[in-house]
Amino acid sequence: MGQTAEADLKVRLDAIRSLGGDQAAVDAAIARNILHEELGQFEDSTLATYNLDDTTRDRLIAHARQDAAHAIMGIGTLTNEVRGLRRSISAVVVLLVVLIAVELPRYFA
Secondary structure (H helix, E strand, C coil): CCCCHHHHHHHHHHHHHHCCCCHHHHHHHHHHHHHHHHCCCCCCCCCCCCCCCHHHHHHHHHHHHHHHHHHHHHHHHHHHHHHHHHHHHHHHHHHHHHHHHHHHHHHHC
């Protein structure tokens, strides 16, 4: 008897957390779990029958690949934005520390 999708995901997430995995590993495990559930690899999976013709199926596959590519590009853009914001925040913190260091002696003088 196989595992349910929920039980499999719980085991994988527990393993990732116990090994100190990051959010990317958690996200990948969830995505794989959803894929495997859709493919019917768990005992509680139900496979949908869509009865698509070849042209419609191929068009949907192409759109899914395009959506995945857009998602990856968006993540890359967001990652770069976050890096820039972190640098800006670090610069502001350094400037505040310098300002406090300069003004604090004048305040107590």
